[in-house]
Amino acid sequence: MTTQATAGTTELERGLSNRHIQLIAIGGAIGTGLFLGSGIGIHASGPSILLVYVVVGLMLFVMMRAMGELLLSNLGYRTFQDFAADYLGDWARFFVGWTYWLCLLSIAAADVVGIQTYARFWWPELPGWVPMTIAVVFVLGLNLVAVRAFGEAEFWFALIKVVTILVLIVVGVVLIVIGFTSPNGDQASVTHLWDEGGFFPNGFVGFLGGFQIAIFAFAGIELVGTTAAEAKDPEKNLPKAINQVPLRILFFYVLALGVIVCVTPWTEVDPSESPFVALFTLVGFAGAAGVINAVVISSATSAANSGVFSSSRMVYGLATTHQAPAVFSRLTRTAVPGFALVLSCVIVLVSGSIGMIFDDAFQLITTVSSILFLFVWSVILVAYLVYRRRRPDLHASSTYRLRWGVPLCWLVLAFFGAMVVILALFESTRVPLLWTPLWFVILGGVYLVVRRRVARPNPER
Template sequence: MVEQSTENLLAEQSPEKLQRNLHNRHIQLIAIGGAIGTGLFMGSGKTISLAGPSIIFVYLIIGFMLFFVMRAMGELLLSNLEYKSFSDFAADLLGPWAGYFTGWTYWFCWIVTGIADVVAISAYFQFWFPDFSIWMSALLCVGVFVTLNIATVRLFGEMEFWFAIIKIVAIVALIVVGFVLAALHYPSHAGDTAALSNLWRHGGLFPKGLSGFFAGFQIAVFAFVGIELVGTTAAETRDPHKVLPRAINAIPLRVIMFYVLALIAIMAVTPWDSIAPDHSPFVSMFMLTGLPAAAGVVNFVVLTSAASSANSGMFSTSRMLYGLAEQGSAHRRFAHLSRRAVPTNGLMFSCLCLLAGVALIYLIPNVMTVFTLVTTVSAILFMFIWTIILCSYLAYRRKYPERHRQSRFKMPLGKGMCWVCMAFFVFVLILLALQEDTREALLVTPLWFIILAAGWGLRGKKAA
């Protein structure tokens, strides 16, 4: 009876508000999709070559830190269900400037990431259709994502559900195949045989010392971009008090299963010093099984992984623009919803920016240089978002102690862990400054905040 009345209430909701049409299975799989970045498929070869087996500890440390960021976000979102995303609680707890900077930065993060994803998808598409125009494949890709997002929120949830299922099946298959090959001592590479002892036989767990271990952080952090995506679904989640905690608490298990076990399987089959940094170790492992369609299968998986990221990005950017418009930090037209409760204006604007970015990348000859720059900028900006979440939590503990006492989903270790996580992000930024390719991105990123500060100043003048 209660469930029926809830359904009736949802059906009668005004289209002036986002509707709670995402079920538990959608949120769980969106959370998994966010936790498994394209970096695992595309960047794992490079991270292994930099750090060797110690990369396992790098992923564990990053996953451990981000779990606390997600717990802080979870407690904040559930403390007040009027918060639609972290932009809302940042504005409420830190001030309107924080909502403005957070909302627009998160929007830009996903536009930048989306540009990289669309370019990657277009390149993967060429694997099967080499004569098909790369411009047409990019346009087709963006067109498909607009169609998926413009229909209904539930259709987005369904597509993300199936995209994530493909990722999970591929990684589980990789882990199972890897451990079977290791158990059979299967011949792997240049006379080597697959065995768990490959993890420590080639120079130990830290073959490149602390410098190699630290170098692994620079790329590994990119793989976790999007882990906070579950926070942007809060306004469209049924029974958030039950669903969000379940999705957030599962993050440690996902990190261990999808990152750590996958990397152990890869390095058990092929010694770390035999893995090519510019090739996907996923392809190499499946090729060892003698499966002739391995390259095609892995290409499909990587394509769907990039598609999942781009699809999530389109969803996030449109919702963030909707929130900004409601706060008065973006044009009021972005607050308009379609009859299906989808912020179509925000969606179309993000789509146009995505196409402009694709055009820019193809105008610059060295695509990989731009790709590295773009993804590094994105990761730096995501660390800014994660820091804002932690700062908001500290402000929440100071301003609303009674809400914290009443919370059924408290952040473990509370305020102390916030400072530890922020110190960790500063440490990662220092590491980014040490490498030439990432240093350039670190120097370029402040331009975005200068643009935002100018926009905030103009907004203040208009209000006056």
């Protein structure tokens, strides 16, 4: 049932249909991490980056299925922070809510940093703050209208991304079949998967080096878990989104990057540029490269749009449980958390501005984001394990059970632990890893201050 948007609205509106949820889930995980960050992954791992994406994608599919079973076990859950609190305690709501909020804003910040990079394709001298500010203001405007406006915009944004990737795959396959030779003398061929130093050209260490950017690239795959309170017929639409989207994204990532590596040898990929734009530039399709660059900008805007949307819902959920200032629980006449949206956009704008100062800002932001996402995903899995132990009846009656859920969750948790170890091996990711615990120390201190409010709700609210 859809809540009408009125001046006295106190509940989020169920205005997202199945097509909105499907494309939001796809669009959230197809953004700067793929269009720009994949160049970093290819540079680090060579062709073996394809296997990296397969492994990460399969592990996250398990997490998604666990999240889906938990969300549908109680339709009162608005987001995954609700079931985390239910099974792990209010501390989990606080830590997951605020950490995921920071995760989403770090994605959005990386996206606006990416937009600055893409804009230089046409306007090398344009100050970076100009396209960044335009993008943030545009995203804020979309989100303030109504959730249906956000859903509709994200639907078309994501559709453009999907169609673009499909076109790139088709064009790339044609180039491979005809044996196209670029101006650099490189002939498109599947042999590029192994003839430039083998499938693992940088060895096992190089293979491991691709995991950080792959984790960041899939960050946002769980966005469907923040739409539960605004989804029509969640029992039908959420399983569809969860079942289909991860496999589709895996398809897009692996096949698209496979085509890129076959057309342009991995040694020709510049980690500071989008390999998608570079492919068309390299083969001499300058006009097409401009079109792809425009799509890449829209893709980054779309991912920032999803990040702002979901981060505002996290703050809204925290405010309704007295773990954030009450002002962020206020909804506008169109049933959206206006103050929470403004907060998210201001922080994205500030973070993006800081990103203009540091040359390695993209790597820094994506590493911190990856670490925090590993924490959030781990809490989802731990909550599932507790749910299985405490409520076997709900699992038995579920129409969306995760088969072999307990051993699979332990396997994925072990994988996440291994990822933290891998991040410690590389200098570019070690420093952000060492600084990230400071975030949890700060959260712990703040939680000690607010937990009395959590335990004793304000009767006026």
